[in-house]
Amino acid sequence: MDFQTRSMRINNARRTATNYFVSSLSVLATIIVILPLIAILFYLVYKGASSLNLAFFTHAPAPVGESGGGMANSIVGSGIILALASLMGIPIGIAAGVYLSEFGRGKPFATAVRFTADVLNGVPSIVMGISVFTLLVKGRHFSAVAGGVALAIMMIPTITRTTEEMLATVPHAIREAALGLGVPKWRTAISVSLRTASPGIITGCMLAFARVAGETAPLLFTAFGNQFWSLKLNEPIAALPLQIYVYAISPYDEWHRLAWAGSLVLIAMIMVSVTLVRIFANRGVLKGGS
Amino acid sequence: MSPTLPDAPAVYSAEPASAAVGTAPSPIRDFLSKRGSGRLADNSFAAVMLICACSIFAIVLFIFGILVIHSRPSLVAFGWKFFTRSAWDPVSGDFGALPFIFGTLATSLLALCMAVPLALGVAVFLTELCPRPLRAPISFLTELLAAIPSVVYGLWAVFVLVPLMRDPIGPFLVKTLGWTGFFSGPNFGVGLLTASIILAIMILPIISSLTRDIMTAVPNSQREAVLALGATRWEMIRIGVLRNSRIGIVGAIMLGLGRALGETMAVTMVIGNHPDIGKSLFAPANTLASVIAGEFSEATSDIYLSALIEIGLALFLVTIVVNAIARLMVWAVTRGAPARVH
Numbered sequence: 001m002d003f004q005t006r007s008m009r010i011n012n013a014r015r016t017a018t019n020y021f022v023s024s025l026s027v028l029a030t031i032i033v034i035l036p037l038i039a040i041l042f043y044l045v046y047k048g049a050s051s052l053n054l055a056f057f058t059h060a061p062a063p064v065g066e067s068g069g070g071m072a073n074s075i076v077g078s079g080i081i082l083a084l085a086s087l088m089g090i091p092i093g094i095a096a097g098v099y100l101s102e103f104g105r106g107k108p109f110a111t112a113v114r115f116t117a118d119v120l121n122g123v124p125s126i127v128m129g130i131s132v133f134t135l136l137v138k139g140r141h142f143s144a145v146a147g148g149v150a151l152a153i154m155m156i157p158t159i160t161r162t163t164e165e166m167l168a169t170v171p172h173a174i175r176e177a178a179l180g181l182g183v184p185k186w187r188t189a190i191s192v193s194l195r196t197a198s199p200g201i202i203t204g205c206m207l208a209f210a211r212v213a214g215e216t217a218p219l220l221f222t223a224f225g226n227q228f229w230s231l232k233l234n235e236p237i238a239a240l241p242l243q244i245y246v247y248a249i250s251p252y253d254e255w256h257r258l259a260w261a262g263s264l265v266l267i268a269m270i271m272v273s274v275t276l277v278r279i280f281a282n283r284g285v286l287k288g289g290s
Numbered sequence: 291m292s293p294t295l296p297d298a299p300a301v302y303s304a305e306p307a308s309a310a311v312g313t314a315p316s317p318i319r320d321f322l323s324k325r326g327s328g329r330l331a332d333n334s335f336a337a338v339m340l341i342c343a344c345s346i347f348a349i350v351l352f353i354f355g356i357l358v359i360h361s362r363p364s365l366v367a368f369g370w371k372f373f374t375r376s377a378w379d380p381v382s383g384d385f386g387a388l389p390f391i392f393g394t395l396a397t398s399l400l401a402l403c404m405a406v407p408l409a410l411g412v413a414v415f416l417t418e419l420c421p422r423p424l425r426a427p428i429s430f431l432t433e434l435l436a437a438i439p440s441v442v443y444g445l446w447a448v449f450v451l452v453p454l455m456r457d458p459i460g461p462f463l464v465k466t467l468g469w470t471g472f473f474s475g476p477n478f479g480v481g482l483l484t485a486s487i488i489l490a491i492m493i494l495p496i497i498s499s500l501t502r503d504i505m506t507a508v509p510n511s512q513r514e515a516v517l518a519l520g521a522t523r524w525e526m527i528r529i530g531v532l533r534n535s536r537i538g539i540v541g542a543i544m545l546g547l548g549r550a551l552g553e554t555m556a557v558t559m560v561i562g563n564h565p566d567i568g569k570s571l572f573a574p575a576n577t578l579a580s581v582i583a584g585e586f587s588e589a590t591s592d593i594y595l596s597a598l599i600e601i602g603l604a605l606f607l608v609t610i611v612v613n614a615i616a617r618l619m620v621w622a623v624t625r626g627a628p629a630r631v632h
Contacts, residue, residue, distance in 0.1 A: 015522050015525065016522060018522070018524060019522040019523055019524040019525070022524040023419055023523065023524065025411060026411040026412070026414045026415040026419060027415060027419070028411070029407070029408045029410075029411025029412050029415065030411065030412045030415045030416070030428065032408055033408055033409075033412050033432060033435070033494055033498070034428070034431055034432075036435075036491050037431060037432075037434060037435050037438075039450075040438065040442070040443075040446050043446065043450060044442070044446070047449075091342075092342045092345050093342075095338065095339050095342035095343070096339070096342040096343040096345060096346060098339050099336070099339035099340055099342060099343040100343060102339075103336050103339060103340070104340075104343065110343075112347075113343050113344075113346050113347070115614075115617065116346050116347060116350060117346050118613075118617045119610055119613045119614050119617060120346065120349060120350060121613075122545065122548045122549065122552070122609055122610075122612075122613035122616075122617075123353075123552065123606060123609055123610065123613070124551070124552025124553070124554060124579055124605060124606075124609055125552075125554070126552070126554045126579055126582055126583055126602070126605075127353060127357075127552070127602050127605055127606045127609075128353065130357070130582065130586065130598075130599060130602045131352065131353045131356050131357060131602075133586075134356050134357075134359075134360045134599065135352075135356055138360075153349055156345060156346065156349065157346060157349075160343075160346065184328040184331055184332055185332045185335075185336075186331055186332050186335035186336070189335070210437065211437075213439075214437075214438075214439025214440070214441065214442070215439070215440075216439070216440065216441045216554075216555050217440075217554040217555055217579075217583060220583060220586070220587070221586055221587065241439055241441045244441050244442070244445060245441050245444070245555060245559075248441070248444065248445045248448055248559065249448070249559060256449070259445055260445070263441070263442045263445055266439060266441075266442065267438065267439075267442060270437050270438075270439065271434070271437070274433075274434070274437050278430070
């Protein structure tokens, strides 16, 4: 339009100015968000890298005041607790996901389970910690098994949802072909659907694993932490995030150093899993129409 | 539903047709008729899967039940007044959770005020304004924020944020905003404000990635229609996208609130652990989650432990309600499409 009144011209200028202003605000917001992340990561590397040496990965903590201790027992302890949690949580989670996707499609029960799993994901982890405490620890003693159970409870809803999502992407034609050949439904679910969706399911499990690897609150009152080497499942056991917490709030500089190094190791493990998930997520499931 | 073969009718039975003259039974028919219907295997497999699916309900009921059972002494002793009283005296056995409710609400709301504008800005930038090659790295970076464990945030906050609050930022706030009365009192670096800041950093990725999901779920036809009417880019975002996803964005914000309400470790490390209700943002305080984390292992008497467990029960119920409402809102906008797991 060639003809523009003065008010139209002013209005257009105002709208253009608002456009640029808001665009720059959102760029500013992104920068403000990325800054703490980069600050945290750089500071972590700067503080933690100097304390990482072979002793860190092979020794248990030294007595206060002595140098040369490590966090090997925490790393091993974390591994044990996570292994227990995965053993308990992954099969149940995958089985629940298989039910939701293969047998329960369209039923209101499945919708209720899905919704409850989502809601359970948002429950604070400390609540799960104190419930497992009252069940398994009160009247007995702290144990690695209790820690494993608490973490497994956190893994199950996550794995259920991701398994169900991955199984939903398997084309129906494959299932129908198997059923048409006379393969029983249970066999179809295992050999056809699960096998096809397995890259996605594995990445879902890795995601849940990475998430609970960094959890401290459920372990506070179940695994409790241990200053010494302990591999027994029925006794308190050290865990990496737990030990970082204890060292961080302590007054000793040596322990602060160890806390930074431990955080670096923890973040490195989690970042590796998240990056692997990103790489493998693109491989996905069998592509192709149904 | 499994297409098993019906039991072989008598005419084609597999018994050797010794009486009949002529054809021997086909080995295929032999094999198939001996296989049976497979109904037992199917049903038992489905039953096992069903039991595992029920485990989700079992977990919720278990947590609720065991928390109720073990908080009975406190429920019986204090009743509903537990949540309206300000006492917290382990020595004399007098407990009231009001300071923690205040701490939780104050830190969560303050964190939301700081996080929501930033999260919406990031979401708008990433979905509408970002050049395509930058989209993947920047979104990866914001999701990395969500992957950092709570302890590491707490560790960073104790050694970097607290000294920052003590020296440059604290006096600056007193100088500029001291007249509001929110920045009175001594500034130790730990307190409500520091806890709110670290909470804001932690809930940012959740709100922003959910908002991005919701904004990408708005069909392109809406955007094109607004653009065709002559809107600028921001007007297109405001009218075509944000207006359509209002409910979902509120749901995303509520999910962030749910996460903030229950966040334990980082808050415990920087909030000062003092059960007090004060006007100053520099004052140490305590939240529902951090009092459990801090005092659970020191709870010597039964009533102390059950008071803490009752706080845990309250936290559980509140986060369930907030999360349920939030998930309903998000589902309504994304039409029940599977939400990304956080």
